[in-house]
Amino acid sequence: MSDVHVYKKSPAEFNLGQRRARKSMRGQIMMFSLMIFLTIMSFSMVMAYQADVIGFSKYLIIPTLMLFAAVQVGLQLYYFMHMNEKGHGIPQMFMYTGVIFAFVVVLTFLTIVWW
Amino acid sequence: MSSVAQKRGFGATLWDWLTTVDHKKIGILYLLGGGFFFIVGGIEAMIIRLQLLTPNNDLVSAGIFNQIITMHGTTMIFLAAMPILIGFMNAIMPLQIGARDVAFPFLNSLGFWMFFFGGVFLNISWFFGQVPDAGWTSYASLAMASEGHGVDFYAIGLQIAGGGTLLGGINFLVTIINMRAPGMTYMRMPLFTWTTFVASAMILFAFPPLTVGLFLLTFERMFGANFFDPTMGGNTIIWEHIFWIFGHPEVYILILPAFGIFSEIFTIFSRKRLFGYSAMVFATVLIGFLGFMVWAHHMFTVGLGPTANAIFSVATMAIAIPTGVKIFNWLLTIWGGSIKVTTPMLWALAFIPTFVMGGVTGVMLGTAPLDYQLHDTYFVVAHFHYVIVGGTVFGILAGTHLYWPKMFGTMLNETLGKVTFWFFFFGFHLTFLIQHWLGFWGMPRRVFTYMDGQGWNSANVISSVGALLMAIGITVMVYNIIVTSIKNVRVANDPWGDGRTLEWAIESPPLFYNFAQTPLVRGLDTVYIEKMEGNLSGITPAEPVQDIHMPNGSFIPFMLSLGLFIAGFGAMFRTEEPWGMAVLVIGLVWTFAAMAMRSLKDDLGYYVKKEDILKDMKRKGGQK
Numbered sequence: 224m225s226d227v228h229v230y231k232k233s234p235a236e237f238n239l240g241q242r243r244a245r246k247s248m249r250g251q252i253m254m255f256s257l258m259i260f261l262t263i264m265s266f267s268m269v270m271a272y273q274a275d276v277i278g279f280s281k282y283l284i285i286p287t288l289m290l291f292a293a294v295q296v297g298l299q300l301y302y303f304m305h306m307n308e309k310g311h312g313i314p315q316m317f318m319y320t321g322v323i324f325a326f327v328v329v330l331t332f333l334t335i336v337w338w
Numbered sequence: 339m340s341s342v343a344q345k346r347g348f349g350a351t352l353w354d355w356l357t358t359v360d361h362k363k364i365g366i367l368y369l370l371g372g373g374f375f376f377i378v379g380g381i382e383a384m385i386i387r388l389q390l391l392t393p394n395n396d397l398v399s400a401g402i403f404n405q406i407i408t409m410h411g412t413t414m415i416f417l418a419a420m421p422i423l424i425g426f427m428n429a430i431m432p433l434q435i436g437a438r439d440v441a442f443p444f445l446n447s448l449g450f451w452m453f454f455f456g457g458v459f460l461n462i463s464w465f466f467g468q469v470p471d472a473g474w475t476s477y478a479s480l481a482m483a484s485e486g487h488g489v490d491f492y493a494i495g496l497q498i499a500g501g502g503t504l505l506g507g508i509n510f511l512v513t514i515i516n517m518r519a520p521g522m523t524y525m526r527m528p529l530f531t532w533t534t535f536v537a538s539a540m541i542l543f544a545f546p547p548l549t550v551g552l553f554l555l556t557f558e559r560m561f562g563a564n565f566f567d568p569t570m571g572g573n574t575i576i577w578e579h580i581f582w583i584f585g586h587p588e589v590y591i592l593i594l595p596a597f598g599i600f601s602e603i604f605t606i607f608s609r610k611r612l613f614g615y616s617a618m619v620f621a622t623v624l625i626g627f628l629g630f631m632v633w634a635h636h637m638f639t640v641g642l643g644p645t646a647n648a649i650f651s652v653a654t655m656a657i658a659i660p661t662g663v664k665i666f667n668w669l670l671t672i673w674g675g676s677i678k679v680t681t682p683m684l685w686a687l688a689f690i691p692t693f694v695m696g697g698v699t700g701v702m703l704g705t706a707p708l709d710y711q712l713h714d715t716y717f718v719v720a721h722f723h724y725v726i727v728g729g730t731v732f733g734i735l736a737g738t739h740l741y742w743p744k745m746f747g748t749m750l751n752e753t754l755g756k757v758t759f760w761f762f763f764f765g766f767h768l769t770f771l772i773q774h775w776l777g778f779w780g781m782p783r784r785v786f787t788y789m790d791g792q793g794w795n796s797a798n799v800i801s802s803v804g805a806l807l808m809a810i811g812i813t814v815m816v817y818n819i820i821v822t823s824i825k826n827v828r829v830a831n832d833p834w835g836d837g838r839t840l841e842w843a844i845e846s847p848p849l850f851y852n853f854a855q856t857p858l859v860r861g862l863d864t865v866y867i868e869k870m871e872g873n874l875s876g877i878t879p880a881e882p883v884q885d886i887h888m889p890n891g892s893f894i895p896f897m898l899s900l901g902l903f904i905a906g907f908g909a910m911f912r913t914e915e916p917w918g919m920a921v922l923v924i925g926l927v928w929t930f931a932a933m934a935m936r937s938l939k940d941d942l943g944y945y946v947k948k949e950d951i952l953k954d955m956k957r958k959g960g961q962k
Contacts, residue, residue: 320539320543321543327630327631328583331634331646332579335642335643336579336634336642
């Protein structure tokens with residue numbers, strides 16, 4: 224078995240760690256409330272459309288829902304799956320590459336293949 | 339495998355190979371499996387050329403001819419070229435980055451067995467007499483009209499084999515990202531590692547579309563779905579798009595590792611560092627990106643309209659730029675080098691003009707108006723054989739000669755190697771050069787015979803003679819391999835004498851833990867740097883000798899793949915035979931049981947003791 228090293232943190236490091244943890248917790252709670260807020264908004268928009276409230280047309284609601292969905296995915300990835308922390312460069316690169324490929328393919332179909 | 343040499347019976351050896359998770363052994367398994375299918379595909383090619391030798395020939399019927407061309411293409415691409423390249427990646431890439439194994443040894447083994455069972459599934463169709471006959475692209479309009487179970491074998495067999503490839507690709511990516519030795523930055527990685535990286539990334543993005551397409555085809559044919567049937571509201575063109583969104587990246591997945599092997603060969607045998615290393619890396623990545631933006635150039639004549647054709651035409655031609663960068667860098671690597679013309683170097687030297695010819699006809703075909711003229715003629719056949727044989731197969735044969743000592747510890751005979759080269763090289767150009775003209779003269783591809791008096795007779799005879807020469811070349815190579823293995827003359831670390839990367843600084847074949855101490859990498863061509871500074875071992879260790887953690891072998895990958903293989907037959911005969919449904923369920927349950935066993939049983943691997951490693955180091959080079 225390889226040797227086990229016990230590493231003792233200095234008080235400064237300990238404080239720094241605690242401060243970071245607190246900050247991260249604050250960010251997560253804030254983002255969680257934001258996400259719940261966005262979800263409530265989305266539901267109420269659809270409810271309003273179904274109740275024929277004036278001003279809530281399909282053409283307003285669908286793009287807004289899409290936008291909210293994109294924001295939610297971003298928040299989920301960056302705050303709850305920790306992509307905003309260090310050491311996630313490669314996963315980010317691969318995810319964005321995949322997103323770009325998918326986007327280009329869909330765009331191609333919509334603009335020049337099935338126009 | 340213990341580090342102490344011992345005699346073992348046949349059963350124990352077989353068990354060792356069936357359960358191995360060692361990347362070097364899996365590399366050899368890939369090479370054997372891929373080599374077997376390469377021979378099968380080659381025999382199919384010989385039958386094609388024999389059938390086309392004379393006009394109005396009736397050696398095989400039209401139906402069987404369709405089956406043979408379909409199986410030739412599918413076998414060569416999916417079961418020969420890719421597995422052999424993945425075999426080299428497995429055997430060499432971890433050595434080049436100074437790792438002891440790939441990141442997920444279990445998945446590596448699973449990937450191999452899925453490829454193997456998928457390939458066997460596809461080829462078992464010959465024994466049922468119902469063989470895929472819709473071409474290797476299996477266009478939906480043909481696939482739906484195909485009677486019997488032929489296309490079902492294609493859909494399920496490729497699904498299983500493709501899953502294995504996807505596992506392999508992910509595994510290599512994680513390995514390269516996480517397991518490089520200290521000091522090996524991305525821009526110090528040997529070019530074969532870089533091309534493995536980019537090809538694996540392309541596998542990651544390109545194989546999911548294939549998986550989706552094959553699932554649609556499977557459900558269309560076996561479970562009553564209607565994705566492609568226009569009378570039911572489907573669309574046959576969707577298959578073509580899905581297939582080529584996968585298929586074009588696929589051909590770059592085939593060529594990039596070959597580029598990597600050639601880059602290694604040029605530096606080793608010109609005894610110079612690679613000219614324009616960073617430009618080479620950039621070009622590789624760019625080819626990878628552009629490979630996803632050009633799929634519709636396979637579909638110019640489908641009727642996408644002038645806008646789409648023009649855009650895809652331009653995108654296609656853009657790929658010639660990074661490829662040109664590579665060609666010039668290889669030429670400048672050779673320029674002024676102290677050149678040794680060994681067998682691998684011969685292949686590499688022949689590759690440049692051959693591949694450039696294939697590339698130029700590629701740009702010609704990428705020109706949409708000209709493509710309307712050349713579409714579905716022998717010109718297309720000539721083009722893709724020039725790039726796939728002139729690039730990938732030359733690369734595979736060069737790699738076989740170059741890495742044989744590293745993988746097996748014996749050196750292939752150089753004279754026989756050169757005989758192989760000349761037969762194959764001349765045979766190849768004899769077969770395919772004339773096919774450009776056959777295309778111009780109007781001979782359509784995928785026809786089982788042709789009429790007399792169209793001026794195609796002598797060209798077809800020349801083509802068939804060339805194929806015979808290629809077959810002779812490969813036969814000489816098989817003989818070479820057998821003789822070399824029987825003589826079994828062991829070689830030292832660096833039999834070529836000019837190795838520049840880490841794999842040449844350790845035993846041939848390496849000990850099962852590769853590096854007694856993880857090396858410290860001090861630059862590009864690290865072994866060369868060390869040797870120039872007087873360190874003859876070529877390695878500066880980055881750690882003291884200590885216990886090494888290694889994974890245990892496992893039989894689960896074999897069983898898991900076998901389950902999928904059984905389920906495939908069930909899916910196929912589900913509606914026709916009373917036992918079909920039961921077999922499908924048994925196969926899937928078998929697979930999930932194997933998965934559960936893997937998940938529930940903790941397997942933490944074992945440690946190689948420090949004393950054993952020191953003992954190995956003392957009898958350096960003494961591995962048997």
